[in-house]
Each structure stands twice: as C-alpha cells, then as structure tokens.
Amino acid sequence: MANSSVFPSLFFFFFLLLVSHNPLPASAYSFTEFVFPNFTATNVRFIDNGGAFLFSRNGSFKAAISNPGGQQTRFYLCVIHSASGTVIWSANRDGPISNSGTMAFTRDGISVSDHDGSPKWSIPTIPKSSAAAALQLTESGNLVLLDKSNASLWESFDDPADTIVAGQILRKNGNALFSSVSGEDFSTGDYRLAFSDSDVILGWRGQSYWKLSMDPRAYTDSTSPVESMAVNGTGLFLFGRNGSIVVARVALPPADFRIARLASSGQFIVSSFSHGGMKEELDGPNNVCQIPSICGEIGWCSVSTGNNPTCQCPPGFRSKASNSDSFNGCVPSDSSSSLVGSSCSNNGSQVNSSSPPISYLSLGNGMDYFALDFSQPTKYALNLSACQEFCTTDCACLGIFYDNSSGSCYTIENDLGSFMSSRDRDSDQVGYIKTVESADKSSSGGNRGSVNETHNRKQFPLAALVLLPCIAVAVVLAAGLVWWRRWKIAGEKVRLSHANSFSSDEMDAFYIPGLPQRFDYEELDEATDRFKMQIGSGGFGSVYKGVLSDKSVVAVKKITNVGIQGKRDFCTEIAIIGNVHHVNLVKLRGFCAQGRQRLLVYEYMNRGSLDRTLFASSGPVLEWQERFEIALGTARGLAYLHTGCEHKIIHCDVKPENILLQDQFQAKISDFGLSKLLGPEQSSLFTTMRGTRGYLAPEWLTNSAISEKTDVYSYGMVLLELVSGRKNCSIKSASPSQGGGHSTTTTTTSSSSAQFGGMVYFPLVALEMHEQRRYVELADARLEGRVRSEEVEKLVRVALCCVHEEPCLRPSMVSVVGMLEGGISLGEPRMESLNFLRFYGRRFAEASILGEDGNNEQREALLNSRQEYGTSNYSSTISDPQYIPLSFISSQQISGPR
Template sequence: MRSTFLLLLLLRLFVSVSCAYFTEFVYPNFTASNLRFISSSKGAFLFSRNSIYKAGLFSPGSDDSSFDFYFSVVHVDSGSTIWSSNRDSPVSNSGTMNLTPRGISVIEDGKSQKPVWSTPVLSSPVYSLRLTDSGNLLLLDHLNVSLWESFQFPTDSIVVGQRLMLGMSLSGSVLESNISTGDYKFLVSESDGLMQWKEQNYWKLRMHTRANVDSNFPVEYLTVTSSGLALMGRNGTVVIIRVALPPSSDFRVAKMDWSGKFIVSRFNGTHMVTEFSGPLDSCQIPFVCGKLGLCSASENQPCSCPDELRLDADERVCVPVSNSLSLPVSCEASNITYLELGLGVSYFSTHFTDPVEHGLELPACHDLCSKNCSCLGVFYENTSRSCYLVKDSFGSLSLVRNSKDNHDLRGYVKLSIKKPNVQSPGNNNNRGSGFPLIALVLLPCSGFFLLIALGFLWCRRCAVMRYSSIREKQVTRPGSFGSGDLGSFHIPGLPQKFEFEELETATENFKMQIGSGGFGAVYKGTLPDETLVAVKKITNHGLHGRQEFCTEIAIIGNIRHTNLVKLRGFCARGRQLLLVYEYMNHGSLEKTLFSGNGPVLEWQERFDIALGTARGLAYLHSGCDQKIIHCDVKPENILLHDHFQPKLSDFGLSKLLSQEESSLFTTMRGTRGYLAPEWITNAAISEKADVYSYGMVLLELVSGRKNCSFRSRSNSVTEENNQNSSSTMATSSGLVYFPLYALDMHEQGRYLELADPRLEGRVTNQEVGKLVRIALCCVHEEPTLRPTMAAVVGMFEGSIPLGNPRMESLNFLRFFGLRFAESSMVEGQNGESENMGFHQRESSNSGGSRHSASYVASQEVSGPR
C-alpha cells in the first residue's frame, strides 16, 4: 500500500513538472500533447513573450472530442486560430507534437507513432522553436537564422505584419467547427485579390465599394495593417488596391471564411467585430444554396429550386421532378436532354470566364456540352450568341430580381434520360411479327418524298438570304447603321437591345424631356415592369459601323460601380442612337446645387457627393479592364439618387461622338469652365484632364455657386481685401472668379469665407480647408502635379495625407481670372448673360468672349478622346 502511494505521488510530481508551459522558446527533443498540458494551459505548451499568442494542440470544438486536435497558433484573448499545421489530418488528444533537430512532426498517437504532418527538409539543424508576439512560429538555427516560418505557410488567415505573397492563397475551412480545407479560396494575383470556388473565380477585391484602386503596377503581396487592408507592389512602396479601415492597435485578422466570404475582423476587447466582408451579396457565393439551388436574397426564402427541379435534402442538391430524368448524366449523346432554367437566372462563372464559342446557335452550344463528359450545363446569350459551358462542378444559381437586367442569358442543365424497362427475352421474339406489312412499304417511300421537300425548302431559303444580303448592301451606306439586325455581330457582353417602338411607348412618344446637352436630349420613361428609366437620344455619333457601335456599348454596359450610372440597354435605328439608363430620382448636382429651389445641401452631403464622385472616376481610370477618360466632368453629369448618392453619367460616350459634334461638346454644353489647360495647348489628353475638371466641380460644391459668376457685395471680399487681392476683378460689379479667390483665401488660411453662405456656420474652417486644398491640388496647371483620383479618394478618407498646392503651378489662375473679368465686362456692356463661361456665342458679335481665357476654339478640342 505504501509503495502504491509513493508511485502515485511520483507520477503526480512528474505530470505537474511536465505540464509547465514555456514562454517564447522551446528546444529540440521536446514532446507535447493536449493531455500533457491540459490542466495548466488547456493544451498550450508555448506562449509568446507577452502572452499575445499561444501554440499547442487544440480542438476547435467545445467538447474536446477524442479525435479532432490540431497543432495550431491561437490568439489568446479572442481565441481566434490564425494557423494550423495538420488541418486535414486531425489527431486524438493523445497525439503529440515532436520537436527534433530535424524539425517538427505531428504524430497521430502514442501507439502508432505515425506522422500526419511535418516540416520540410531544413538546411541546417534546429536550435530552437520560437513564437513571436506577432503570431509567427519560427524554427531557428544556432545563429538565430530562420529555417522555417508559419507565416510563409498560411492556412485560412493572415494577421498584422504578415504578407500573403503573389501566388499564395488562403483556403477556407469546411465548417466553422471543422477546419479541414474547404472549396473556397482567396488568391493573390498580379492584378487583384481573387476569390475562387473549386478553381473558378467568383469575386475580386476591387469589386467591393470600399476598395480603392490606387495604381496599376503588378501586385506583389497582400498585407493587413493597423489602418486597413492593402495589395502592395514595387517592393512594398506602392499601394495597388486598398481598403481603408478605422486605425486601431487591436488584434486584426483577414480570413477566408468557411461561408465563402473574405472577412476582416477586429477584437474589441470582448468579441470579434466584422469590419469588412465581401462579397456583400450572398447570392454571389457559388455554393450558398447548394448544387443547382436558386438564391433570391429573400429573407423569407433565400434558397429554392428552379422550376422542374425539387430539393433532395439529404444530398443538398436540386434534382429533376420527373422520375425519367436524373443527375449526373452519361456521355452518350442519345441519352441526354437539357432542362431550361428560364429567364432571370444567372450563374457566377459567366461573369468571370470567356465563352467557349461566339456566334453559335443554341443547338450547337448544346452539342458542345453533350460531347464533353465534364460539362454539366450551358448558359447561352441570345444577342451575341455566346456559349458558356459549366464544367466539373455545378454551384448555386442566382435569381435576378428584375429579369430585364438579364433577359439575354438563358441557362440549361444537362440531364440523363433514364432508359425504359426492357422486355424479357421471351417476348423479344414476337416483336417483329406484329409489325404491319404496309408500314414496311410506305415508310421508305414517305422518307424519299420528305427528302425532296426539304431540299426544295432549303434552296428557297438560300435564295431569300442572297436577296436580303444584296438588298442590305444597297440600303446600308458607309457611316450608317441601316436597319439590319445588330445581333448579327457577335459582341460578348452587350446590354439589353430595345426596339424603337418599346422606347416610344415607354416615353409616351418622348413626351417628358428631363435634360439636354451636346450628346442629345434625355427623356423620362417607364418600362412595362414599372421601372423608371432615362432615355438619351444621341445624334451625329462618330461611329461608322454596327460592330464598332456594339463593341463600345458592350464596354460601357459592362461597367459596374455604385457611383456610376448603369446602362440598362440600347436601341439603334438608322443614324439615331438611343441609350437607356437607370433613372436618378434627384436629378443632377447642377440643379440641386445651383437652382435654389430645393433644400440647401448640408456639408456632409456635399462631402459624400465629392467622395462618391471621386470613387467613380478612380474606378474609370484604374478599375476597369480598359481605362476610360470621361472628358466631361461637371455638375450636370453628376446625378443624384436616393439619399443624394452621386452617380457619374455620360462616361465612355466621347467615342460615340462625331468630329462635328465634339466641337459642340466643348462650346455649347458649358464645359469650358471645367476644361484643363492642356486642351488649349494641344497637349496629350490623359486621365489628369478629368482630375482638373473634378477640382473645379469640388470648388463649386464648397461655394454653392458656379466658378464663373457674378456675386453680390455681401458674398465678395471686403473693400480692404479687394485692394490687396487679385481675386476680385471688376469688384464694382460684384464679379468673382472663384478659383482665384479660393487660391487667395488658401494663402491666408481663411477657408471659411469660401463656404456657401447658406450653410450659416454649420461647417468649420478645417472642414472647408480640406476640400479646398484637395481641389487646388487637382487644378494644377502641370498635369503630372495633379494627384490621381485614387489618391484623391485616399485624401478624403484620411489614408493619404492632404496634398500641398504648388503655387507656381497655380499662377495661371490669375491670368484666367483677369481674362474672365475683361471679357465679362465687355459682355456685360453688350447685354450678354452673366454666366459667360456657359453661354458664349459663336457669332462674330460675341465681342470679348473670343479673347477669354476660358474660350476654346472647337478645332482645338476635336481630337481623339
């Protein structure tokens, strides 16, 4: 009895010694298991120096089950696992982590001694294993040189200080409680952060409304910082894409979640708070509703099955209602049919992959799939006749709320036809005896006559087609669209094609005009589904063929951004072009800001409008597949939707304008007050011309008045300041060239005097100064000194320091102000409009307006855009 007691005492002493955890370092010939360290540190055997992270064998479940333990690194306070070694090979609670001079190995259990995971072959013997306060687990040699790091082999997460290099990925887990590798992945590519499901792209980081594209350099790595998320390039000196988050010193982690979302979250002291998540629309997640499930984003029933399919709950898949059809399909062409999914059903892969063929008829598209054993279905675009194949895996489908948005795309699921029951061999002998003799005689004869009839019809069809082709060539002259079918050009991505009669009905024969300009008039319309649209008539366009037109419309129609007006469709009849846009219920910024009829825009609303417009331009310049220079940024082209959300319109339309119309574009639409100086000097036009125009618009947002206008004495500077300020030319008439006035007030730090007086003190000097400084940086005379629109967005959000206006590149404003004053006084004597920058005459009696610095001859700006 006494010996037994001593044995138990020695065993307890051994366990208590072995359960002591270590800080920062452990050394070779060390073994750890969950059982050995369960009492003192719940499985952790190693803590970082300040106990921020711990390493050990842990179970993600709360029940500490007997066979789901992983060698992991965990954030102590939040309990978040940031790295795991054997995520696909869990061990029991008696499994061990062994550290030897050759590296780390995780052993299944004490009996088998079978390694389920180990570090690769190392260049030299291991001296120590270290866990840092950043969460990095390192194997070091005797010189403290790193031989292996967990940061270089991420699983589903990265933390502050860690880099996810080009080509590396984060793989989401199967479930929240099962950290085995799942099907969702976040991959760093040369141009973006991509999200994939079974190697198929379904989302990009730049698609998020909070993601800002700063440059187009190749991406080198993704990193998480105390102020956000960033894709970096040029050895870490250039931000390519960034997501600005509130600065914080708390624990922050970016994770490819098991749900298919990429999430950035922060520990606030009590729980994890989600700061960023994408995609925002859950229906964009490929398997959110299971195989062939239909996602509708409805709170009551987010997932359902398409018509003719029913849910198999056990398999989480929608299967055919008919018992004669089944999934999967065989490769025998005679045993295959296709189930149409109907209108308004889309599939994620069609937005990220090219069609396998253009210009195919639907049966030929089906035939391509039928001959491919890995093909599970097709999606077919009627307008472009493009064929998309769904291969290997079929995910969830997405229901477009308004089928008009996706009327052109039709989906088909490939199904097997089950063979009927075959009769018994005894009955097969009698099948031929009952076949009518007359049928044996008539069938060959009827087949012969049928072939003759089909041949006759085919010859007649060919003759009609030849006649139609000759007729079209006679009718369609070079430079006109004619009346042919635009669908004959197989351009992928075309938006909806409306018939002219449809738009006549929608607009009540173009009854309500809501705008006009150099591109043409704009009319309000209502589609049959009660959707409000804006129909823009464009005349004298610069395109000389249907294919060129289709290509340009496809480019514009495929641009998606929350701050850009969406092109819903188009119509072409002869030389007349009609574009159908979503309707903006608050009209243009020009009417809201300058009309004086509605409520005054508050400062926060102006700030949001400026930021949203900057984001839209930044996307056009660096977020699209093809860079787009707007060439006509002004308040009339900034439309306002619900809650004054700004959306930039008319982007990409400069290519649709003829040379003759482009001169009207600069002289009749009131854009000369926003034209960059390089238009006058015939210098190369780049996206920096849009930056200049944006700066001029920003100044008008600050003041609430047009930059070139007359103002009352109460809104001008005082008489004392007039004597010392170059901004007030012809002050006796109340004339102010506002950009120059803003420059003077900037030099004196008196920003509050620039604010719209209607705000009545509801804005601070600092708030006005921020926008004025950004605006002045944008209107530098030298284009290279102007910031990019992505940098402008960064200045608004605070992730980039405010720029300092360069006075030597702003002195040209004094010349502009002087010429404006002289020309305006001449026009005032001739009874011209006070807003000379917007209504100058082309006739010879325009007097001084032809000498104004803001006047630009049409031939100087009719070059390429």
C-alpha cells in the first residue's frame, strides 16, 4: 500500500521536471510526453499550438485536436509528425467533432465527444482494477495509456487507421489499413489493405487490384505464411513465425523517418522525410489506371504524360456528368437502357416473369478490368451466349469478360469500377456490361415500334413452333455435310505432309483454364511454308520463322522428344507459361497439340539472340549503353520469373542464346518454363546437369537443391560476357583486332593467371582486375574508350556477387535490379567464395586440350579447390567415378540458340 501511495507523487514530480526542461511547446497549456487523468483538450483551448496539447519528448510528434486542410467543420484527435505535418493516426475518423468538441482523459480511459456531449469515440473498456494513470506520447509517435505500474493498457499502434510508421507493426489478426475519403475527410473510405497467406493485397469493395509482390523491387525470402508488416529505416518488410523471419521485403534507401500509408487515392505509398518534405519511394499500383475508381463507374482510363489519368467513356456509353470539367463515370448512351445494379433477393434469383429484359453492351476490343488478374473464371468452356445467360440469372452479376480463345467466363460482382486499355495487344477478351430496359420501353416497345408490332413479336413464337424444328433439322444436316467434306480434305493434307492429325474434338474433351490461342497444325504448316525457314535448333527442337494469316510474324518451335505424353498435362504446362507476361519475357502467342505434334508459337524477335550480336566478328558493335539496357532488361525478366508471377519459374539455362533482342535492343528472355516438356532421354540430362558450359552453377555438380540462385549465377556469367564482348572461356587472340576484338588487352592477359595454354578464362581475369581496381581494362576493346571505369565497375561487381560459389551469398535478382538501377548500393564480392574460379579456369583449359580424356584431371583440380579453400562439401561428388564433367556439354546439346 505504501508503494501505491508514493508512486503518483513521484510520477508527478518527474513529469514536472520534464515539463520545466522542455523548450518545445509554444503554448503554456501544452505538455511534454505525459498527461494525467482528469485532463481535457479542445481545439479552441490549444489554438495557439494548432490544437496540439501533447508533444513527444524529442518533439518529433504531437497529439492534437486538429482540422486537416484548414476546413472548419471536421476536427479529429490526431497524432502528427511535427516536421512534415503528416497525420499518422486519427481516433474519431468516423465521428468528427467541432472546434469546441472535447477529448477527455480519465482513469477509465480516453473518450471524444462533440460540444453537445454526444459521444464520438472511446477506447475499449479497461478493467477497473487497472485504472489509467497516465497518457504518454512516445518518441516513435505511439499514444499509450499506462497504468500505475507503467504497463500498457492500450496503444494507438494497435489500432491503426490508414498509416503505419517505423516501430509500428501491422498484424494479420484482425488489423487492416483503411483509406480516408480525402485529405480533409478522415472517414473510412473504400480502399483496404489486408493480408493474404503470402502477401499484402489492396482491395476495393470486395475486389482485389494490387499486391506487394507486383512491385519489381519486392523480394521473397521465405514461403512461410505472412503474419505482420512493418517499415523501418531500410525498407518495407513482411514477417512470419512471430516476427522471427522475413518473408518478403522491399529494400529502400536509408531514412530516419518512414511511413507506409493507404492513401485516399487508393494507392499504397511508402514515403520518407528528407530535406523538409515527404518523398515517395514506393507506390502501388504505379499505373494509376489500375486504381478501381480512378475514372468512376465504367470510366475508361488511359495514362497521359506524368502518369496522370485521362478519362473517357467506352463506345456505347456517355458521361454521367453534364459539366464537362468533372468526370465521375459513364452510363449507356441509349437513355432507354440503364445499369442493373446489384439486386439479389432472398432466393438469389433476378429473372422472373415480370422482370424487364436484360441486354449486354459491349466494351469493344482491347479493354481490361483491374480485378481480372486476381480472379479465376467463374465458368469454363462456355460460348458467349451461355456466359451471358449465366450472368443474367445471377442477381449479383453486373457484367462479364469473355475470352474467345479459351471460352473462359469472368463475372464482375459487387460494384463496377473503371476500365483500362488491355496490356496484351493480342488479348481475345471482350467485356460486356449488363443493362436493363426501362419500364416504359419494355411495356410499350419504346421507339422501336407500335403496339401492333409488339403483339406480332409475341405471336411469332407460336408459328415458329411448327417451322423451326424442320428448319433446324435441315441446317444440321447441311452443316454436317460441310463439316464432313472439310474434315476429309484436311485429313488428306495432313497425310500428305506426313503428320498425324487428331480432330478438334480431342481437345474439346477437356478444358484447361488460361490456355493461350490454339493453332491447327495445318495453319502453322502453311504459315511456315511447310517449315522451310529454320532460324534455330536445339534440345527442345527446331525453330522456324512463320507468317500468320493476320500478317504477323512469329517464331514456331517444334518440340521434339516430348516427355509429357498426355495432352492434358502438356496443356497444363503451356497454360502456366502462357499466363506469364512481362515486357522482358518473350511472349507465347499460342500452341498446337494435335496428334503427336507439339508446337509453340512465339512473338518474333527481329534482331535474333544476344550471342549473334555480342560475339559477331563483323557488323556494328553493341555500345555500352545498349549492353547496360540488355543487362537491366534481362535482370528484370528473371526477377519477375522468380518473384512476380503466380508460379515461381526457375529458368535453369540463362545464356546469351536465350536472350533475344528486338528493336532498340530490348532484351527478352526465351525458353523459360520448358523444363517439364523434355522427353525421358533428355530429362535425365536435365535433372543432373541442366544448363550450358560456362553458365552452370556449382550446385549442379553435387545434385544439390536447385533454386532461383542458380539463375543468378548464370546471369552473372552473362554479365561478364556483356562487359568483355566475348565468351568467358576463349582462345587468346594475337592482337585485339583479331577475332572481332574478342580478346583482352595485353595488360590484362600478360600478367593474369587466368591464361592456361593459350586459353583465357575471363571470370578469373575479372576477379584479378577487381582486386587491383583496374576495371576499364576489362571492357570490350572494340568500344575504344567509349566507356568509363565506374560504369564497368558496376557491372563487374554485380557479376562477381552473382557468381559466388555459395548460393546463399548471391543476391536475389530483385536486388540485382536495384543495384543496376541505383536504388541499392553495390555489393562487395566475397573473395573466399570466388576462389573456385581459379580452378574452373584450369578445368576449361584442360577440357579444351584433353577432350574427354581429361576427366580425371578436371575432377582432381576441382577436388583440390575444395580441399585447399574448404569452401564446400562437394568433394565426394566430384571424386565419384560416375561424375560426368559438364565441360563437354555444349549449348547445342541442351537447348541451343534461336
């Protein structure tokens, strides 16, 4: 009891001491760090400090009765970042008060009431045995209710509004961020950020439109379920296992103060405070047209300069607003039709005898909807009429998107948002909006005709009962005859071309969602002029140039030795590949699975593969900026394969032959996702030694687990070849002019231990020049000084970090993108994890001299590497008599060039 009576006195003494030494509050009524029970605050009382009644000890934050935007009708209990004026928390967001409304702090807690005493907000009830003793504003901006033992009874950090700050944790168990209506109205808006098992997702009225993993800088560290989110001085993080592991992260530049906010615009924005203002570092979605209501209901959004939205109405619709200066959505142009709205009744039925007629207005081709990327088709393998009929009978359905090539039927429910132009120019999806005829129109026929015409239309079905069955039988017989003749002719064509043909019924017997366009073998046979113009070959098959009926140029790959014999399994794999879309990935336009034929149809890359341009002995030389753009584009494509698409894809054969170039030398990765299509003979080769000599990660030698870090190693080797303009293992030329300049300078090679009997192993040259900080000597001699040392240093350091022997030391591809773009500082190569390159150099040289008889020498060299440096436990595998040196597997044997 003595301790209990002494505590308040001591507490108050320390409080007075703090106040007396605090110079921050300008008003005599403001307090520092603590206030005590029986305290009240209004905006009027603390008007001299803008309504602020409590400051944190360091002055970084203040608690205030504030009116955002200077308006005079809505006042809120807020916590504000002092330097920037940013509101990081508000209590009564859905119950604003007037300037004379009151915040009261008693032993029962905190409550907010308006001037007439009507309650607007209060904290949850606390036990009477734990009466509140103080209200504290911490240096991190947390408003904390304390009992007499300084134990927390309630914290604002546990009751977030639309923002979290450094030191605050947003937890999955019931917590979510909700946007405000506007910057001046803190009422709960329509946008919500919540957790999924592996991500955080933005939603609008029950529809998802963005997730954190869509940001190219997001990197996934673990497959554990996500439990919480936090920001700090180094970035944004998702945690699992009670915060013990990082599941995903976005690395950001160091900052002293950082917040993550779900803005009233619908964007999730991470900002930091610097140079007197808030700087945005991440915004999602970064394409404003993906925000659900950016252009109102059925508004058509397109992006103009500066990522600003331009809104208009799709064909067949007009703006709701009569004032052209404002745009808030669209309605049907025909005033006799209107949008249906959600009209579910208890029985779930919308259509009955008295219901007005339902019709569908097409949005036209090239239109997309923000929620489709997060939705699965509601129905599969329907025709358009059946898809519309399904929507008609569903009272919650407001519209559909129909995929003509696959028969997928997507429904739009809850609310209609904005639309945007399709990102896929070859998309076969078409959108339709469900409308209903007005009562006058449906009862009288509107302007379409008289009452007599309506009567005739009603009488028509009675006469049709007699005529239609006869007509239908005749049509079916005629169609059957035409089909039979075409089938017979097509069969003859296929037999003449020695191809086994199955009827289309075989494919129609099942449906795989998400399949790209299906081509007939005869169509591709004609497009490629009977497969005459071969442009590449390899382990997956041969590639031919073709021109489709729409005059578009394509590359047709004939898959040989297909391991997946079942058509359904083959199509399942193709559906996964076909749904991977990225600007730096070669697009799969379609496929053919007819009889034993397996063909893939890709977009045509008119500049061919990187190796043909980079290693060419004649023709124009790739300039440094072009090489850098190719490196960055390739990194972005791999980062998307690893973390951005629904099914993680490990390429396993990254090399210049699989990097294709288009106009302006835009790089696109090919052959991703094809590993499961290999036949039994090749699958054994793939399992144990997938890849190509020179790009193969050390873990392949030991049958160790293969991960996305395997691609990182191969990418690092490609990066070194981009620097030097030659193969990493090549014969030293007599002079720089020989071999198209694909040799190092005399300074580089004369003293380098990377030479073995005339062979030069460039990764070791790069390692030695990095140790000496002599970067410019590594650049392609053909560039003739058109590159600076710091530019070469960036690529070389990134490449060496990528080729660390231990996979865990290699950066993720997302981090590689960050280093190349400059958002993340360059990594420092670890010498102890790069010493294996010295033995690899000998291995390549001995292989070139000894051929297959050099197996023992190579195994001994690699074993010596592990024994001398102790960097791995690979020795048992290397000394295995069954070990096959990968030096003798050429690129043609595995997947080959284009």
